[in-house]
Amino acid sequence: MTAFIIDQQVSDLGIHAIAFVVNGITVPEESSPELDHYIETAEKALLASTDPKTLKTEPEFKVFRAVHAQLGKAARSEVAAPETLLRLLHRAGRLPRINPLVDIYNLVSAQTRLAFGSHDLTTITGDVRLAMTTGAEQFVPLGATEPVAVPTGEYAYLDDTEVLCRLEVRQCEKSKATAATTDALFIVHAGPGRDPVDLADARDRLAALLTEHLGARSPIDLETLA
Structure with a gap:
């Protein structure tokens, strides 16, 4: 993989x-006390500073909803990660715990209101592209074993397969990303x-946490092509 391509x-x-x-990256079997x-301190701060009743009106989330509304019925009903x-945080009093790697980037995503994707680098084939879908793409969602249909006219991240x-x-x-992941996109x-x-x-916030808690090296930016 040499580039990250964003279609016009x-x-x-x-x-x-x-x-x-x-x-x-070294993912321990159990998260450290530190x-x-x-994470628990950051979760308390998020619980105190957000209200589930007004999340959809936050500017960062309103723009996600507005974009989804342009892409058809299926996308219109989807909520950005x-x-x-944050809704899961308010429902359960804590963010989901998967493994320390995933837990770190989920926290940064909730704090920044930005969507984060994490992929085991060894599984990626070719370059990564952010493109509009044709409906013919192969997609096996997280937790599934069989492919599901991809709506036409949405955007998606794709590798060569x-x-x-x-x-x-x-x-x-x-x-x-799993406990066995050492190199991640x-x-x-x-x-x-x-x-x-x-x-x-x-x-930079994510990289600092990965370095401090999982021993990761500094991030390497991929060249972005249009």
Whole structure:
């Protein structure tokens, strides 16, 4: 994989995204007390500063909904990942716990209101492209064993063989980050109107946490092509 390609049709929707690779990740079997404390403290701050009744009116989430509304009935009903994370936080009192790698980027996503994708680099075939769907793509969603239909006229992240993430909503099964992941591709995705600096800041925040808690090396930005 050498490049991250954003098709013009997606750019025209006002979507912004950056992609980068983080190597040398070591995912422990159990989260450390230090990481647990950091996440729990951040969750309390998020619970105190957000209201599930008004999440959909937050500017960062309104723009996701507005873009989805342009893409057809199926997309219109989908909620962007960071809003879903905050709703889960308010419902359960904590964010989902998957493994320390996933837990870290889920937290940063909830804090920044940006959508994060994480993919085991060893599973990616060719370059990664953010493009509009034709409906003929292969997509096996996270947790599934069989492919499902992809609506025509949405945007998705794809490698040379299949959909890696539908919209910024649901990732695929084949590239999910697991406890065995040592090298990961991360994508940070924003709706229209977000300052591109926000994406770089989120990358840096994530990278710092991965370095501190999982021993990862500095991120390597992928060349972005239009």
